Amino acid sequence: MTDHSAGPVIEVTGLSKAYGTVKALDGLDLSIPRGGVYGVLGPNGAGKSTLFRILLGLIRPTSGRVNVMGGEVGDVAAMRRTGSMIETPRYPPFLTARQVLTWLARSHGLSPAEARIDAWLERVGMTAAADRRVRGFSVGMMQRLGVAAALISKPDLVVLDEPTSGMDPPGIQEMRALIRSLADDDGVTVILASHQLAEVQRVCDRVAILDRGRLAREGRVSDLTAGRARLRFELTPIAAALDLLGPTARLEGDAVLVEARREEAPTLIRRLVEADVEITEARWQGADLESVFMTETGGRDVR
Amino acid sequence: MFADAVRAEAYRLIRNRSTLFWSAAFVPVGALIVSIVVNLVTQANTTKLDALKLDVGVTGAPVDLGQALVATAGQLANPGLLLFLTIGAATLFAGDYRWETWRLVIARNRRPNLILAKLAVMAGLAVGAMLLFLLCGLLAEISKAVIFERGISFSIDGGDLGRLATVSALCLWRILQFVMLGLLAAVVSRSLLAALFVPLAIGAAQGIAAPMLMGLGWMPDGWPTLLSLPGSAFDMIRPVVWLDQPVPAEVTAALPRAVIGLTLWTLAPLAAALVLFSRQDLSKE
Known part of the structure; x- marks a missing residue:
């Protein structure tokens, strides 16, 4: 995987954003290293979208400092080294896919050739639709x-x-595959938010889990799940x-999954038996990011 | 970076063909077609009109395209062109809110650049519409000459060229002043309909208010009139730069007031739009 030893690409210190009385971000501190794929996770209202919008200069924070690519938010030179897709x-609607990219390339001061529009259309699998108007496009x-x-x-x-x-x-x-190759082959730092935790686990090197506007957990995926x-x-x-096993317990199909350390298993089983719960099977399953997420956020809905 | 924003904005507008047609081409081409039809009908009824001894300009004198050009230039900020150019202005100013595309470009440039680029492209659109209007005016004169079997001449001197350039610039100013209200409305409301209807409603209200205020004793060349009614300010300046006639002393005296009025109605909405846009939350389009 990618080397994270270089300095941070994003440095957030004491970042807060309030919408009236609602605090979307509440003193968030976060440092995102250069290189690799970084996931930002959190339940609804955790502050992910607000964080992204502040990073991209779409909204202003109430307080705190944000440094992106070595510049303050709003530093156009730094922002020109940043690409984004929000929601x-x-x-x-009257533009074709190719025209959309040409228009955006011009807004970046690039010619279509400099922007390698055809190459990017091919890389995202849009060559066949390049000259179709976007008004008929699916969400995908x-x-x-x-x-x-x-x-x-x-x-970058x-x-x-x-x-x-x-x-x-x-x-x-x-x-x-594209996101991974951007990080591995092109040296681009990718920061993504997703509610598909299995995907995040597959593609990300590190993740931050936000909860109620604060950083709940941060680290390498392999460390968090170890x-x-x-x-x-x-x-x-x-x-x-489910009541007996606590907040990390959840239903998956007909089975109940609970996050636990090895030494906690006898206690949990005893607690179930004493409550007249009939156990037909109990076995260990590998750790995943979802269980870490459920632990850190108390099992609130993912997004 | 301003140039990048202008190039991107122009690229997008040029591909919006329906907006281009309705805002810049419909009025000039429509006026040309109406002119040709009227001339054809008139020609078909020449005998009757001759019997009535009505002067419909079908004398044998050649059509002077040079003078026709100067005459048409004074009409470049006519209500029809203003009305339809507002469609293009609304699309330019409110398009990024409507299509939710601010987020794609906002981080790449300084916010004032993005607004001023829209204004520059709007000026280009207005110039294009004005040139088309002049061209269609010339074609209408040529069609008149053909239909009524008259000759064509072209006489224009340095003074005419000066008046042509000055009144064209004044008309461009009036058009930009008019649509500037749409810019402010777009930024405040984030709505294309507001960008379209606010300047039209204010323009109509000012047009209706002008004669009423005169009836209440407001002088056409007074400060209150020229500061509150930009259309009246434009009408005060236009004859001075357009017509080859001596200017009455009271009009000369009122000129600075008219210029100040038109300037205020141009710069105040622009400044307000720039200030509001610079602090606007663009994640909610």
């Missing part, structure tokens, strides 16, 4: 075009908000077991 992008096609739009200025940093939203499984796989495992129960009654 599902939209475009002027908009997403692909949005990723190409984020990349035409040859940025790319910020992607839900890059696989609306894509079919092959599209998700292609996008994952030493954690889930105990998988098949049992009845399920509702009683």
Whole structure:
């Protein structure tokens, strides 16, 4: 994987943003290293979108400091080295995909040749639709075009908000490969937010988990998932077991999964048996990012 | 970076063909077609008109294209062209809110550059519409000469060229002043409809208010009139730069007031739009 020893690409200190009485970010401190793919996770209202919008200069923070690519937010020279796609992008409906990229290239001071528009259209799988007007595009096609739009200025940093939203499984796989190759082959630092935790685990080197506007957990994916495992129960009654096992317990199919350390297993099993829960199977399952997320956020919904 | 913003804005507008047609081409081409039809109908009824001894300009004198050009130039800020150019202005000023595309470009440039680039492209659109209007005016004169079997001449001197250039510049100023209200409306409301209808509504209200205020004793060349009614200020300046006639002393005295009025109505909405836009939350388009 990518070397993270270089200085941070984003440095956030004491960042707060309030919308009236609602605090979207509450004194967030975060340092994102240069290189690799960095995931930002959090439940609804955790502050991910607000953080991205501040990073891209779309909104101003209430307080705190933000440094992007060595410049303050709003430093156009630094921002020109940053590509982004925030939510599902939209475009002027009368333009074709190629014209959208040409328009954006011109806004960056690049000719279509300098922006390598055809190459990017091919890389995001949009060559066949290059000369179609975007008004008929599906959400997935908009997403692909949005990723190409984020990349035409040859940025050092790319910020992607839900890059696989609306894509079919092959599209998700292609996008994952593209994001990984951007980091590994092109040396681009990619920061992405996604609610597809399995995808994040596959593609990201590091993640930050936000909760209620603060940093709940940050680190390498391999470190965060190390030493954690889930105990998988098949049992009845399920509702009683979920209550007994605490906030990290959740239902997956007919089974109940609970985050636990090895030494906690006898206690958990004893607690279930004493409550007359009938256990038909109990076995250890490998750790994943989802269980870390559930632990850190108390199991609130993912996004 | 301002040039980048202008290039991008112009590139996008040129590909918006329906907006280009309705804002810049419809009025000049429509006026040309109407002119040709009227001339054809008139020619078909020449005998009747001759019997009535009406002067419809069908005498045998050649059509002077040079003088026609100067005459048409004074009409470049006519209500029809203003009305339809507002469509282009609204699309330019509010398009990024409507299409939710501010987020794609906002980080790449300074915010004032982005607004001023829209204004520069709007000026280009207005110039294009004005040139087309002049061309269609010339074609209408040529069609008149053909239909009524008259000769064509072209006489224009340095004074005429000066008046042509000055009144064209004044008309461009009036057009930009008019659509500037649309710019402010777009930034405040983030709405294309507001960008379209606010300047039209204010323009109509000012047009209706002008004679009423005169009836209430406001002088056409007084400060209140010229500061509150930019259309009246424009009408005060236009004959001075357009017509080859001596200017009455009271008009000369009122000229600075008219210029100040038109300047205020141009710069105040622009300044307000720039200030509001510089602090606007553009994540909510």
